[in-house]
Amino acid sequence: MITVTTLPDLRQALTRFPKPIGLVPTMGYLHEGHLSLLRTAKNECATVAVSIFVNPTQFGQNEDLSAYPRDLPHDLQLLEREAVDLVWTPVSAEIYPQNFQTWVDVEEITKHLEGAQRPGHFRGVATVVAKLFNALQPQMAFFGQKDAQQVAVVRQMVRDLNFPIEIVVCPTVRESDGLAMSSRNSYLNHQERQAAPILYKALNTAQTAFQSGERQANAIRQIMRDTIKKESLATIQYVSCADPDTLLEIGGVIDGRVLLSMAVYIGKTRLIDNFLIG
Amino acid sequence: MITVTTLPDLRQALTRFPKPIGLVPTMGYLHEGHLSLLRTAKNECATVAVSIFVNPTQFGQNEDLSAYPRDLPHDLQLLEREAVDLVWTPVSAEIYPQNFQTWVDVEEITKHLEGAQRPGHFRGVATVVAKLFNALQPQMAFFGQKDAQQVAVVRQMVRDLNFPIEIVVCPTVRESDGLAMSSRNSYLNHQERQAAPILYKALNTAQTAFQSGERQANAIRQIMRDTIKKESLATIQYVSCADPDTLLEIGGVIDGRVLLSMAVYIGKTRLIDNFLIG
Numbered sequence: 001m002i003t004v005t006t007l008p009d010l011r012q013a014l015t016r017f018p019k020p021i022g023l024v025p026t027m028g029y030l031h032e033g034h035l036s037l038l039r040t041a042k043n044e045c046a047t048v049a050v051s052i053f054v055n056p057t058q059f060g061q062n063e064d065l066s067a068y069p070r071d072l073p074h075d076l077q078l079l080e081r082e083a084v085d086l087v088w089t090p091v092s093a094e095i096y097p098q099n100f101q102t103w104v105d106v107e108e109i110t111k112h113l114e115g116a117q118r119p120g121h122f123r124g125v126a127t128v129v130a131k132l133f134n135a136l137q138p139q140m141a142f143f144g145q146k147d148a149q150q151v152a153v154v155r156q157m158v159r160d161l162n163f164p165i166e167i168v169v170c171p172t173v174r175e176s177d178g179l180a181m182s183s184r185n186s187y188l189n190h191q192e193r194q195a196a197p198i199l200y201k202a203l204n205t206a207q208t209a210f211q212s213g214e215r216q217a218n219a220i221r222q223i224m225r226d227t228i229k230k231e232s233l234a235t236i237q238y239v240s241c242a243d244p245d246t247l248l249e250i251g252g253v254i255d256g257r258v259l260l261s262m263a264v265y266i267g268k269t270r271l272i273d274n275f276l277i278g
Numbered sequence: 279m280i281t282v283t284t285l286p287d288l289r290q291a292l293t294r295f296p297k298p299i300g301l302v303p304t305m306g307y308l309h310e311g312h313l314s315l316l317r318t319a320k321n322e323c324a325t326v327a328v329s330i331f332v333n334p335t336q337f338g339q340n341e342d343l344s345a346y347p348r349d350l351p352h353d354l355q356l357l358e359r360e361a362v363d364l365v366w367t368p369v370s371a372e373i374y375p376q377n378f379q380t381w382v383d384v385e386e387i388t389k390h391l392e393g394a395q396r397p398g399h400f401r402g403v404a405t406v407v408a409k410l411f412n413a414l415q416p417q418m419a420f421f422g423q424k425d426a427q428q429v430a431v432v433r434q435m436v437r438d439l440n441f442p443i444e445i446v447v448c449p450t451v452r453e454s455d456g457l458a459m460s461s462r463n464s465y466l467n468h469q470e471r472q473a474a475p476i477l478y479k480a481l482n483t484a485q486t487a488f489q490s491g492e493r494q495a496n497a498i499r500q501i502m503r504d505t506i507k508k509e510s511l512a513t514i515q516y517v518s519c520a521d522p523d524t525l526l527e528i529g530g531v532i533d534g535r536v537l538l539s540m541a542v543y544i545g546k547t548r549l550i551d552n553f554l555i556g
Contacts, residue, residue, distance in 0.1 A: 007440065101386045102404070102438035107379040126380070127439075134440040160380035161405075162285065162412040 003087040017047035020139035028052040029069040033173040033181035037142040049086040058124030112247040146172040148274040187269040195233040199273040202227035217241040217250035237263040281365040295325035298417035306330040307347040311451040311459035315420040327364040336402030390525040424450040426552040465547040473511040477551040480505035495519040495528035515541040
């Protein structure tokens with residue numbers, strides 16, 4: 001495994017590896033969710049490249065950039081064990097040098113859900129992903145379904161800007177009690193950790209209702225809300241039943257696939273989760 | 279020479295050509311300025327690709343999109359004669375399909391000069407150039423100094439988004455009387471054509487003053503204005519003496535290289551020109 005930090009070192013290292021190159025972009029503090037992405041990449045690509053970069057521009061002013069968990073030595077150990085070929089760990093000063101002023105804006109689908117709650121978040125995501133794509137020039141890139149709107153935004157950007165890259169989406173990896181794996185789970189204390197699977201329970205309850213024939217989007221949203229409200233440590237930020245492509249809320253009857261998603265505070269920790277159903 | 283229209287045809291055609299690939303992006307109606315770009319590309323690259331696309335998103339609502347001159351058969355004839363390898367002539371519906379919503383914004387340096395006069399122009403330019411870069415994946419791309427701010431914007435975008443592409447800038451090609459070659463020169467009637475070299479004369483007069491020791495930016499701008507005012511068909515939109523990187527107007531004394539530039543109406547035709555001096 002080769003680990004590089006600077007862009008020139010990355011460009012030089014890339015010449016040594018065969019194509020197709022599969023990129024797994026991460027913010028580090030790796031868990032089984034990340035590992036499933038790179039194992040999928042390993043199956044599909046001649047070279048697997050992982051980037052580790054906590055991207056400051058996707059954090060809002062009052063968000064958890066400085067608190068975001070980091071453990072590079074442990075991450076590298078995990079990646080070594082998975083026989084990853086190339087790891088890029090850029091520093092912020094090279095990604096956003098003085099006088100940096102170019103942004104990639106995906107407009108419509110960033111207005112909803114996470115984008116509505118976190119202004120500027122997806123501008124930061126789209127910009128850094130465009131930079132990672134240009135720096136690493138992968139043929140495939142791997143993202144987790146856990147960040148459903150991120151997947152939609154990246155796919156829209158790839159289509160709109162003609163990146164010659166196939167986006168592969170891997171299923172959300174969960175703890176045994178259903179909690180979606182997330183680096184932010186490390187913020188939870190013991191009691192909060194016990195409460196956190198409520199997101200999964202709410203999604204499950206809604207899915208069961210759907211499978212039993214419930215097709216009213218309002219009813220599905222209410223089922224999720226009602227489930228979450230049973231957990232005293234949980235505070236709903238949003239609950240959504242939306243078109244999986246446009247991310248617009250479904251008004252009346254569900255017809256076809258829908259994205260059930262939510263952002264819920266467990267104590268002070270903001271968690272997100274989603275199911276794609278139908 | 280291979281001419282393709284659709285993106286899938288382009289991608290397939292590209293696999294046949296050796297690298298480095300040099301891209302010359304154009305809006306067609308080719309003149310000697312374009313030909314000098316592709317001759318330079320021919321010297322430096324194994325493959326020369328030319329795109330012809332009148333990009334609607336870089337035209338303002340009251341600008342000349344529909345009137346912009348087009349002559350694809352003649353363009354293809356010229357390119358064939360120059361032994362260009364690959365020509366891409368996409369249609370607008372494939373470049374901007376329904377639901378297109380991703381834009382590349384270069385922020386600071388687009389606030390001045392052309393960007394100030396043509397809101398949204400450089401958003402359209404940066405977005406289409408990013409798309410051309412991703413679609414053709416050239417190692418080098420060739421632009422004319424005639425569009426000085428466009429060069430600065432593309433360079434900034436390439437740096438900021440980590441495109442692995444070398445930007446090569448070629449000198450402005452001029453008619454024998456000094457008028458900078460431009461597809462828009464075709465708008466000029468005979469009398470206007472006689473008046474049009476006033477931009478070149480103004481730049482020349484300012485350069486001569488600079489070479490004689492004039493270092494006050496205000497004086498240099500005034501010299502350009504005074505020269506243009508002698509031509510009754512000419513109306514100044516702006517005259518500038520600016521830092522060539524930031525494009526900020528120079529306040530006091532010129533120290534180092536400066537970009538002298540201007541936009542001038544000759545009748546109803548808007549012409550631009552510039553000198554890089556010092």
